[in-house]
Amino acid sequence: MKHADYLRQMLAPLGVYRLEGTCNGGELEAVGAALDGCAAALETVEREMLLTTAEGDGLERIEALLARRPVASVLERRRAALAALLRIGGDSFTLSAINDNLAGCGLNAVASETEEPGVVEVRFPEVPGIPDGFAEMRAIIEDILPCHLEIRYVYWYITWAMLQARFQTWGEIESLGLSWSALEKLVR
Structure with a gap:
């Protein structure tokens, strides 16, 4: 329902105003149109302020806060990647948390420990050879993994x-x- 119609419904029971074809009716249309514009702007702000519903400007503003942009381009995967990047913190260095962050960033990569202390292997299980966009993936992986670890990339x-x-x-x-x-x- 348009706000002008809502205002007319509110004022009609008073019986004091002539709401159609008069200055009062025109004023209600103008005020209603302004309120419709405010409602649309508020709806956009509400959508873009939450990562789970953001579609455009909201995602870009979140990405501007981060050192790296997610690899994913599809909307749902981009949201998941941003959520994963935002989850990275001081307690994100267990193997399961690292793999969760890698997957959340849209990377088809799996980290695993090796027998050698301080060395981690990163594999790309679904992608034969060196994946497309590897340079960007590598930068994100090296941001996620602790800097004191040596990373060995394994291809098949x-x-x-x-x-x-x-x-x-x-x-x-x-x-x-x-x-x-x-x-x-x-x-x-």
């Missing part, structure tokens, strides 16, 4: 055994017309 590629199981002859592989780097990532 197709093996000869996988190729032999999937193709009968080398001719089948050549018929695909793949480059060597595309062949290395042909794990699916």
